[in-house]
Amino acid sequence: MSVQIDALDRKILAALQEDASRSLDEIARLVGSSKTPVWTRIRKLREAGVIGRQTVLLDAEALGLEACFFVLIRTSEHEAGWQKKFLAALRARPEVLEAHRLAGEIDYILKVRVRNARAYDAFYQALISEVRIYNVTALLSMEEIKATTLLPLEQVPSGS
Template sequence: MPVQIDALDRKILAALQEDASRSLEEIARHVGSSKTPVWTRIRKLKEAGVIGRQTVLLDAEALGLDACFFVLIRTSEHEAEWQGKFLAALRARPEVMEAHRLAGDIDYILKVRVPNARAYDTFYQALIGEVKIHTVTALLSMEEIKSSPLLPLELVR
């Protein structure tokens, strides 16, 4: 069941999404409140699981991870044993930024970040060596038009 949040919670979450490195004092000033109520709300939002771990966003291209592939996977295997092996293989691969199980013709989609096509091929060869996959289609992203880790808080009730 979703957690109920009010307008102040929404402002605090938006401020944290924008830049979680800001001090509590800066966030309180930004949302028009004082430190203690903001700290209390942040603590409650963490306890409720709304706020998870905090991390830093890195620039993939600045680090030489220039190639982003979207990998469409179809499988003829749907047993729990295969799925467990497949999920373990994905979790063990740091190149896999995201993995989703889908409804429809494609079973899974992966977002894979690597330095180049050769590195993608190395990833691909390792994956198909670990688990049986029916078909794999790799799509190279030519340009990232929009990417955001920010959730649309205005849609949260």
């Protein structure tokens, strides 16, 4: 479902992306509107699927999950049954924060967050015991330079 986004919607979405715990009064003040129209727009954006679930961002390192690996996967299996089993295995693993199917030589890339290299190896061993994988390359992130959940709203087309 396509939704029309205007300048006020962008301001509301930007305020929510920065801090969804803000009160409706605070959001209305930030975007230069009153509470009722802001509430109505938020409701419509939720109904249209633009706004999904709200959550809290946790600090992985503060929780002891210090190792972030990017896992490049090549497979020789492309049948629907294998893919279904592979996707189920990924969804069942809480260490997998992101998984993407790619175009090119690498079939999938995973972002995996674990305590350390030993925990990554346990994840790897469990994954390859569940599904057959042709080649796996794990890259340890030495430093996170930028991480954000903020979408570039200025690139969203305006409604007519």
